[in-house]
Amino acid sequence: MRKERNFIDGAFVDADDKSTIVVSNPATGERIAEIEAASTAQVRMAVAAATRAQRGWARLPAIERAQHLRRLADALVAHANAIGAALARESGKSLSDAVSEAVYAAEITRYHAEWARRIEGEVIPSDNADETILLQREPIGVVACLIPFNYPVYTLLRKIAPALITGNAVVVRPSNNTPLSAFEIARAIEQVGFPPGLVNILAMRHEQAGELCTQPAVGMITLTGSVGVGRSVLEYCKANIAKPSLELGGKTPAIIEPDVDLEQAASAIASSKTTHCGQLCTAIERVYVHASVHDRFLTLLRDKLAAVRIGDRAEDPSRMGPLVNDRARQDIHAKVQRAINEGAMLECGGTMPAGSGFFYPATLLSGCRQDMEIVQEEIFGPVLPVLRYDSLDEALQMANDHQFGLSSVLYTECYRTALKVANRIEAGEIYVNRTPADPYQGFHAGWKRSGLGGDDGKHGMLEFTQTRLVVMRY
16 A cells, blocks of 8 residues: 655655555545645644745745746656556546646646746825835745645646745645645655745644644635635634635536527536536536427437446546545435435436445436525536526526526527626626636636635736835835
């Protein structure tokens, strides 16, 4: 069984108490690794190391920080096979998808390196003739980065690259479901020549994660995770008035107007729902179909989802892989059963597979109502409820009648419809005639309970800065 140690102050170190975190392959249930869980003392050591490293790092010209990030991007590509192999085993992804995620992480790292000459302040007119007002952008200091299990390689770089280019140091807590790829990234970091302590990666239990987030030197906590974990982070932020940046739950609605290519829309939605077994925060989670095409679209969607086969993607990459663990599978199956009991019609799927691995079939439910749990709560799995609407205003009302507001989707060929929905949808993103993809030059930010702050692009990069006002009399 593979063993791993935590990466603190530029080196892999032994644990203090030898407590371990077991990692399993969700496609087989096999225990594949043991990670030495960081102790409270080691968490404090990592934060202290990050604090020391950050002072010198912030004094470097941003263009020199960018050179380090470019070397890191090159190292990620050089280590992509090793990172991908670890990710595939711990997540159930195919090897090709896992390697591609590592390469894509290198691209977002290069993208943030390009911001070196664009971290701009402002010159503000003063009311006094002999005075100049400057607004400067400065690093926050030490950032705690909390990484999810679903895209752990990409999300790790999505957070640390903007943190580093703006002059911060980081302490990373990867998901306990998928920490192996994070330690492969640490090996790439080890070769880049970052100052020791600038990037620290530690597997830790809940108690130590709380210790990390409440350390006085931590000035920002960035999380991609559930609403429940987001609430916990907000509680942690109270300790030091740390800045939160939270990307939380989603319940992406897709509105299907009658003027579109239904075959193409059904294929795209089926793919969105089954990619990584539906474990994406922007995966389509509810579909609103115009009454005039409802039955035809439902048939197309049912045929496509029913054709999806489950299985170990290491053996057959064309199959849909597993959920992260059995608890997630049990929770999803219970939601499906409750929906059926409330009157939803099971079109396909909805059964608990036998055998090893945490698989669940692509599942389609029709006849759903807006007030059902299956429509209101995030599923985070391959289950899709379908609802009928008669007018666009009704579709918008149902799409907006929700606690979440991360992403949204509209299929139409009418520009008036597109503009109406784009201006009225209550979500941080809308994709017209395509499914969500989070372009890293955009800004991935949710409304309502889907989060605070956001990732990507100029605005995501600036999340990792604070301002200083300089008022100069001359």
